[in-house]
Amino acid sequence: MTDLQTQVHAYLERTSLPVDVDKLIGDLTNAEHDVPVAATLHRGEDVVLIEKEPGGREDKATREPGPRVRKRFVLVAAALLVLLAVPAIAMLIDWDTPPLDQEFPAGPIGPVVYGAEAGIGEYCAWRMDFEAGGVPVMAGPCGVLRLEGEDWRVVNAEVGSGSLMDIAIAPDGTVWLADIDGPVKSVVGAVVTNHPVRASRVEVTQDGTVWARRYDPPNLPALMSFDGTAFVAHDVGPVDELMAAADGSLRTLALDRVEYDPETQTATEWPLLLGRMDNGTYTTEPVPEGVGREYLTLAADGTLWAIGETGRVIEREKVSDSEWALTRYDGSELVTVAIPFAEPNDVAVHPDGTVWVSSSLYGAFAYDGLEWRRYGVSEGLPSEEVTFVEIGPDGSVYIGTRLGVARVVPDNR
Amino acid sequence: MVTLESKKESFTVFARQVEPRLRHALTAVFGQEKARDATAEALAYGWEHWDRIRTMENPAGYLYRVGRHAHKLRRPRPEFLPVPNPGIPDVEPGLPNALARLSERQRTAVVLCYGLGWTRQEVADLQGVSINSVGAHLSRGLAKLRSYLGVIVHD
Numbered sequence: 001m002t003d004l005q006t007q008v009h010a011y012l013e014r015t016s017l018p019v020d021v022d023k024l025i026g027d028l029t030n031a032e033h034d035v036p037v038a039a040t041l042h043r044g045e046d047v048v049l050i051e052k053e054p055g056g057r058e059d060k061a062t063r064e065p066g067p068r069v070r071k072r073f074v075l076v077a078a079a080l081l082v083l084l085a086v087p088a089i090a091m092l093i094d095w096d097t098p099p100l101d102q103e104f105p106a107g108p109i110g111p112v113v114y115g116a117e118a119g120i121g122e123y124c125a126w127r128m129d130f131e132a133g134g135v136p137v138m139a140g141p142c143g144v145l146r147l148e149g150e151d152w153r154v155v156n157a158e159v160g161s162g163s164l165m166d167i168a169i170a171p172d173g174t175v176w177l178a179d180i181d182g183p184v185k186s187v188v189g190a191v192v193t194n195h196p197v198r199a200s201r202v203e204v205t206q207d208g209t210v211w212a213r214r215y216d217p218p219n220l221p222a223l224m225s226f227d228g229t230a231f232v233a234h235d236v237g238p239v240d241e242l243m244a245a246a247d248g249s250l251r252t253l254a255l256d257r258v259e260y261d262p263e264t265q266t267a268t269e270w271p272l273l274l275g276r277m278d279n280g281t282y283t284t285e286p287v288p289e290g291v292g293r294e295y296l297t298l299a300a301d302g303t304l305w306a307i308g309e310t311g312r313v314i315e316r317e318k319v320s321d322s323e324w325a326l327t328r329y330d331g332s333e334l335v336t337v338a339i340p341f342a343e344p345n346d347v348a349v350h351p352d353g354t355v356w357v358s359s360s361l362y363g364a365f366a367y368d369g370l371e372w373r374r375y376g377v378s379e380g381l382p383s384e385e386v387t388f389v390e391i392g393p394d395g396s397v398y399i400g401t402r403l404g405v406a407r408v409v410p411d412n413r
Numbered sequence: 414m415v416t417l418e419s420k421k422e423s424f425t426v427f428a429r430q431v432e433p434r435l436r437h438a439l440t441a442v443f444g445q446e447k448a449r450d451a452t453a454e455a456l457a458y459g460w461e462h463w464d465r466i467r468t469m470e471n472p473a474g475y476l477y478r479v480g481r482h483a484h485k486l487r488r489p490r491p492e493f494l495p496v497p498n499p500g501i502p503d504v505e506p507g508l509p510n511a512l513a514r515l516s517e518r519q520r521t522a523v524v525l526c527y528g529l530g531w532t533r534q535e536v537a538d539l540q541g542v543s544i545n546s547v548g549a550h551l552s553r554g555l556a557k558l559r560s561y562l563g564v565i566v567h568d
Contacts, residue, residue, distance in 0.1 A: 004559065007504045008512075008528035015494045017449040018436060021428045024453060028460045029421050123545040141545050163552040180552055200556050215556070240560055255560055294557075343516060360518070385546070402546070 100341055100362055104374035107366055107408070111380045115404030119152040120145065125400035126387055127167040129175075134393040137175060138400070139167045144175050144187055152405075156187050168204045168244075178202040180215045184231070197224060197231045201241060206248040211277075213242050213252075223252065223277075236282045238270050243298045249278040251304075255293055274304070288334045292327040299349040303330045307344050307357065326357060326367065340372060341365065346388045348397070352410060356397055358386035364399045366410075375399065381406050424463050428456050431473040437531075438539055439480050441524035442517055444492040444509075455480035474539060491520065511561035519554030522547050527555065 114120055126140020138145045141164075143157035155175075163181035170176065175187040178199040186193045201213035210226040214233070221233035222240070238254035245251050252275035272291065273284045292308030299305060306327050324339040326347070343360040350356060355367045363376035363384040376384050382404035390398045397408040435455060440448035455476040459466050466472045493509035505511075512520055521540065525531040526547070533547045540547070 004555075004562070005527055007508060008523065009530075011496060011504045011508055012437075012440070012524065012528045014497055015445050016436070016440070017445045019432055019449055019452050019456065021425070021432050021456070024456060025421060025425050025428060025460070028457060029417065123549075126549075163548065165552065165556065180556055238563075343518070387549075 102340055104340075104365070104372055107364075107373045107375040107379050111375070111399070111406040111408040113380055113382055113404060113406050114147075114150075114152060115382045118150060118404070119154070120404045123387075123402055124152075125402075125405045126164060128388055128390045128398055128400060128405075129167045129169045130390075130393055131169050131173055132171050136390075136392060136398055136405075137167070137169055138405070139175065139177055140164055140387075144177075156190055156192065158190075159185050159187055159192055165200045166202045168202045168210070170204050170210060171208050176202045176204065176210055176212075178212060178215075184212055186210075195226070195231055199224070203242040203244045203250060205244045205250050209250075211242055211244075211250055213239055223282075234277070234282065236275065236277075237284070238273070239275065240293075241296050243296060245276075245298050245302055246300045247302065249276050251276055251298060251302075253287075253293065253296060253304075253306075254284075285331075287329060290325075290327060290334050290336055291329050292325060294324075295345065295347050297347050297349055300351060301330075303328060303349075305347055305349050305355055307339065307347050326355065337367070345386065348389045348391045350391050350397065350410060351395060354410065356389045356391070356399075358389040358399065360385055360387070364389050364397075366397075375406070375408065420463055423467065424460055427467070427472070428459070431476065432456065435473055435477055435480065437525060437529050438477050438521070441521040442481055442491065444513070445494050447492060451480035471538070477539060491517075505562055507562055511558050514561055515554050515557055516550075518546075518550045519557065522551035523554040523558060526551050 116122075120138075121142050124140055124142035124145060125138055126142075128136055128138045130136055136147050137155075138152070139159070141160050142154065143160040144155040145152040146155050159177060161177075161179050161182065164177055164179045166178040168176045173188070177185045177187065178201055179185070180198055180200050182198065183194040184197055184199045184202065186195065197212065198215040199212035200215045201211075203211045205211065212224045212226070212231055214220060214222045214224050214231075221235040222238060223234040223236050223242075224231040225234065226232075239252045240255050241253040243251040243253075252273075254270060254273040254275060256270055256272040271286045272289065272293070274287050275282060275284045287304075290308075291304065292306030294307050296304060296306040304327075306329070308325055308327060324342075324344050326337045326339050326344075328335040328337075339357060341359050341362050343362070344357050345360045346358045348356045353369070356364060357367065358364045361384065363374055363379075363381055364386050365372045365374050367373075375381055381399060381401055383401040385402040386399055387402065388398075388400040390400075392398060392407075395410065397410065399406045399408060432452060436448055436452040439451045439455075442448070443451055458479050459472070459476050466475060469475055491513045493512050495509055496504045496506050498506075512524065515523060518540070522533075522536055525536050525539075526533055533544050533551070536547045537544045
């Protein structure tokens, strides 16, 4: 089978549908000779020219090819003018982020903010984990940073990477990094050790075992653990996500898939599975189709909270760009809640039961089971382009953003 | 005064130049058929406002936003054409659906950087975000794409 990049390129090249620019300009030019044109719509091979203003001449709008279009299109033209004008106005206001579709009550004002003055550069707040003593450590394009007092110190800049996917800190303070463009790294201060395996996830369970989800090659066992010298594979079937549980076990999620072995030309179907590695024993259970699969976290009681995209949404609300749902699965019951904002990119569950969901466009949101409260720039976030949300051992909520980190202490503490 | 002929001449040069990249960028957002419509609408808008748009520093970027926002207002889901059969024997049939399941920013990074050879800087300029942000979306998008396609993809 061809590599993925070649496949994507070939598919896009072969299915591209170019606009006939010369024909379009000819239509527009002809229309300008005869009538002012408000808009030109291409629907398949049909070109519809729509007049800008109603006038005295007959047949100011024409359909090519096809029958003449009458003045009823004036209303359509007006609607299209609005359609074209509104985005232009919106662009003057904000080029990149469409407005939220609804108002949210604001979260409490007054988070502690660490930005450039605290040693955090742009996009340095990328992924976070906590040392055994509760000190937060971040990793990302700027390397590994550790909070010391009120400042973030760059512990190691050498390991900085924009393709870093995960961070986990072992009880001895070793920082483990999973990077899909490079080897797994273990970092102790300035000393970096490369481990010859690429991984998309890394976790440390309570017994100190370091686990990794191998990123490739895809036909080798995905689950690996570090034996003190090297990563060893566990042939337990597909694994896509890793989560260290409060009970000491490792939990996994494996997406449903069809595995194909090109050598034997046989295919194996796998359902959506939750896995559990406990004292060397691995068990799996199928989970309902509706469980989110994009961003996952385990609550202290083992309940799986996850975010997934549409197609699996039970309650639907209007959302901005994509339709997303937050799911809660406790092993028997699946609860699905619509996420009323776009681009969620992380989820964390506070010990008080509040679920925190971040968005790469609109800040962070706290869901208490009844309503969503929003934390944006006006509530003190350095930026609303959020990169992660993490709960510290002391109950503090850390919100990573493009321009720094905010630490929020929930008001019920 | 700009005559219709001179307007046509200058706009034709511009439109021929920007159409492929504009269409590619909108394909990443909407899929092929809607991208063609959005591209045509954006170019028609460009024709109507050519006096203003021709003086812009990045007119193609402006028209991209016109096409994107105009269609976004109608809230379409991305729709990618099926893999032609017969046609591209080595392309995984699940690729169109897998692309559609990515978030818009991830899909834009994957389609443009990975599939069509744009630089990360070009995509960053298009979207008005940092190059690091594009890299992050590309990494996550590729990870999800590989995940959706299972082990059929060999890198």
